[in-house]
Amino acid sequence: MISNKIDIEIIKTSDSRINQFDPQNIQFGKLYSDHMLIAHYDNGVWGKATIEPFRNLSMHPATTFIHYGQSIFEGIKAYKGASGQVVIFRPEENYKRFNTSAERMQMPTVPEWLFMDGMKQLIKIEKDWIPKEEDHSLYIRPFMIATDPFIGVRPSALYKFMIILGPSGPYNTEPMKILIEKDFTRATPGGVGFAKNGGNYGASLYPVVLAQKKGYDQILWTDALEHKYVEEVGMMNVMFVIDGKVITPSLERGTVLKGVTRASAIILLREMGYTVEERNLSIEEIVTAHKSGKLEEVFGVGTAAVVSFICRLAEGDYVMDFDLTKSTVAPKLKKKLNDIRTGLEEDKHGWLVKI
Numbered sequence: 369m370i371s372n373k374i375d376i377e378i379i380k381t382s383d384s385r386i387n388q389f390d391p392q393n394i395q396f397g398k399l400y401s402d403h404m405l406i407a408h409y410d411n412g413v414w415g416k417a418t419i420e421p422f423r424n425l426s427m428h429p430a431t432t433f434i435h436y437g438q439s440i441f442e443g444i445k446a447y448k449g450a451s452g453q454v455v456i457f458r459p460e461e462n463y464k465r466f467n468t469s470a471e472r473m474q475m476p477t478v479p480e481w482l483f484m485d486g487m488k489q490l491i492k493i494e495k496d497w498i499p500k501e502e503d504h505s506l507y508i509r510p511f512m513i514a515t516d517p518f519i520g521v522r523p524s525a526l527y528k529f530m531i532i533l534g535p536s537g538p539y540n541t542e543p544m545k546i547l548i549e550k551d552f553t554r555a556t557p558g559g560v561g562f563a564k565n566g567g568n569y570g571a572s573l574y575p576v577v578l579a580q581k582k583g584y585d586q587i588l589w590t591d592a593l594e595h596k597y598v599e600e601v602g603m604m605n606v607m608f609v610i611d612g613k614v615i616t617p618s619l620e621r622g623t624v625l626k627g628v629t630r631a632s633a634i635i636l637l638r639e640m641g642y643t644v645e646e647r648n649l650s651i652e653e654i655v656t657a658h659k660s661g662k663l664e665e666v667f668g669v670g671t672a673a674v675v676s677f678i679c680r681l682a683e684g685d686y687v688m689d690f691d692l693t694k695s696t697v698a699p700k701l702k703k704k705l706n707d708i709r710t711g712l713e714e715d716k717h718g719w720l721v722k723i
């Protein structure tokens with residue numbers, strides 16, 4: 369059962385760590401703000417939520433999610449514009465995707481008051497943790513874990529929903545080198561590739577480390593059945609510019625994450641006059657385009673990644689290098705997204721939720 373009641377208790381810390389926050393020197397994912405939101409689900413009901421001082425969790429060693437991976441998350445960003453206005457970028461889309469992930473992982477959906485109002489209240493309290501520097505933001509990490517102290521395999525009866533926040537700089541600080549992956553698989557039709565569950569990321573680490581040993585930063589996953597079509601990069605969706613057109617793998621098979629930045633990029637690119645195709649894109653088409661000089665750019669899009677430039681893409685020994693000084697689409701898209709998020713450009717789609 370989902371309650372519609374807004375019931376969030378606030379307990380403030382008397383020991384702020386804000387003096388550890390140096391806006392000039394922030395890495396992604398290293399520092400967390402003073403407070404977190406936590407809510408408990410028991411017997412079919414979400415109970416009261418609390419915004420309380422950030423703390424460690426204490427758990428029974430048999431806690432379900434530790435053993436069987438019933439764990440989902442989202443990544444969202446809040447920005448502080450020049451005028452000091454705080455905005456969150458398209459959080460309703462993440463809210464919808466969170467509940468889609470919850471259903472696939474046999475977890476309870478989270479009511480809007482808890483996810484959206486809880487997030488807004490938490491950010492309001494933590495607004496001094498939002499960096500204003502270019503390419504910086506407050507990274508918002510809502511997540512849910514199954515917390516039954518039971519080691520049998522069955523859906524948990526207890527869950528915790530939490531939101532933590534961390535000031536963040538760029539996730540990828542340098543242009544990326546990407547290896548096309550044809551031996552390992554991220555997602556299969558009927559699997560959990562469209563869900564943001566922790567295991568999808570855990571399972572990616574082994575092939576990524578193998579690629580890193582060969583000098584690459586990340587891998588570009590291909591479809592599980594034939595390893596013929598490209599799907600997504602480690603933690604971002606991917607876009608190709610071939611002969612002036614932007615092509616991005618379609619979501620049809622349920623094996624590509626429905627990225628919020630991906631969806632926003634498609635809208636903005638079309639408004640900027642580009643043809644954008646969402647469809648199957650084969651490695652063969654990419655290599656053929658490269659050989660004929662028509663593969664102009666490859667770049668990643670994601671909440672953490674924003675727009676990440678790719679300077680090298682390789683299929684086995686066939687290496688495709690890109691002169692990023694000639695890129696036009698990715699830099700224009702990055703600027704457009706940043707200008708909207710920071711209020712330099714009108715938010716005509718109503719993507720920004722003001723705090």
Ligand code: COI
Nearest residue numbers: 443444603670671672673
């Ligand atoms: C995000 O872009 O927010 C993600 O969730 C990727 C992450 C695993 C860093």
